[in-house]
Amino acid sequence: MSRLAAGLLTINGTLIAQLLIFLVMLGILYRFAWGPLLRILNERRARIAQGVEATERAKRELEEAERERQTKLEEARREAQAMLDRITKQAEDLRKELEAKAREQAEALIAKARAEIQQERQKAVQDLRLQVADLAVMAAGRIIGESLDAKKHRELIERAIEEAEVRA
DSSP states (O other), rough: HHHHHHHHHHHHHHHHHHHHHHHHHHHHHHHIIHHHHHHHHHHHHHHHHHHHHHHHHHEEEEHHHHHHHHHHHHHHHHHHHHHHHHHHHHHHHHHHHHHHHHHHHHHHHHHHHHHHHHHHHHHHHHHHHHHHHHHHHHHHHHHSSSOOOOHHHHHHHHHHHHHHHHHO
């Protein structure tokens, strides 16, 4: 049994030595490998969390910038429409003003033409009176056969013409 006891001790001693070496190696690995590995993993986890947070923040900023761009675009559209409306109104006002001026000028030309026509008509009537008076004096002179006082005869004829115009 001693051999058996010695063998068990050897096995137990070897087992204990192996267990001690394992524990020492485990401590060394924990101290020099596992700790830094956990630290690196934790740092990486923190960087990933920061990256996710930065991505979310960038996404929110992008959405805000998009909303702001849409707002400015709508504002620019409203300003452009207001400007178009203002220009259209100015053009319409200018058109109306030009039409009114053209109408006034046309009416002035028509009035001037009417006045000129009236003057020409009066002049033609006056010339016609004179010619009729001269013809009447000449005709009366031939009929009577002697020369009448042309001035007196003309006055008589003009008075007769005026009386005829008043009756008409």
